[in-house]
Amino acid sequence: MERSDRTLVNEQMTATLSTFFASIALLVAGFGLFGLLTYSVTLRTKEIGIRMAMGSQRAGILKLILREAMQVTLIGIGIGLPCAIAVSRIFAHMLFALSFADPVTLTTASLTLLLTGVAAGLLPAIRAMKLEPVAALRHE
Numbered sequence: 001m002e003r004s005d006r007t008l009v010n011e012q013m014t015a016t017l018s019t020f021f022a023s024i025a026l027l028v029a030g031f032g033l034f035g036l037l038t039y040s041v042t043l044r045t046k047e048i049g050i051r052m053a054m055g056s057q058r059a060g061i062l063k064l065i066l067r068e069a070m071q072v073t074l075i076g077i078g079i080g081l082p083c084a085i086a087v088s089r090i091f092a093h094m095l096f097a098l099s100f101a102d103p104v105t106l107t108t109a110s111l112t113l114l115l116t117g118v119a120a121g122l123l124p125a126i127r128a129m130k131l132e133p134v135a136a137l138r139h140e
Contacts, residue, residue: 026116029076033120037069041128048128049136058129065128069121070114077110084109 041048048061085101 026112029113030116030120033069033072033117034123036072037065037121037124038127040068041065041124044128045131045136048131049133052131052133053137061131062125062129065125066118066121069117069125073114073117077113080113081106081110 051061051064052058084106088101
């Protein structure tokens with residue numbers, strides 16, 4: 001009985017540490033995407049100013065930046081999913097009641113990454129949307 005309790009404690013510790021490090025990785029990925037999109041908006045300030053001066057709606061600018069965030073996120077998921085499936089075969093002995101390519105887990109992880117991508121792109125998109133066309137054209 002004591003041996004099974006120790007085994008259970010080890011499994012719980014492994015699960016807790018895995019969750020902790022996965023959360024940190026998700027946070028780092030979100031901040032990285034946020035930084036990338038903020039830099040992209042800064043570089044494209046004149047372009048956004050011209051679009052707005054030519055009559056583009058602020059909602060169109062919002063969609064433009066969020067679409068860029070989704071593209072980067074989807075590319076990351078497209079590259080990461082096959083890698084995760086390949087690596088999960090190595091750790092298959094640690095998975096309980098799951099296959100190494102569990103569709104529910106992979107879908108949940110992908111949706112979590114998509115939501116993180118939208119959240120990371122929202123602030124740069126709102127900043128781009130609030131740019132004044134004249135100030136943006138005078139930028140630099």
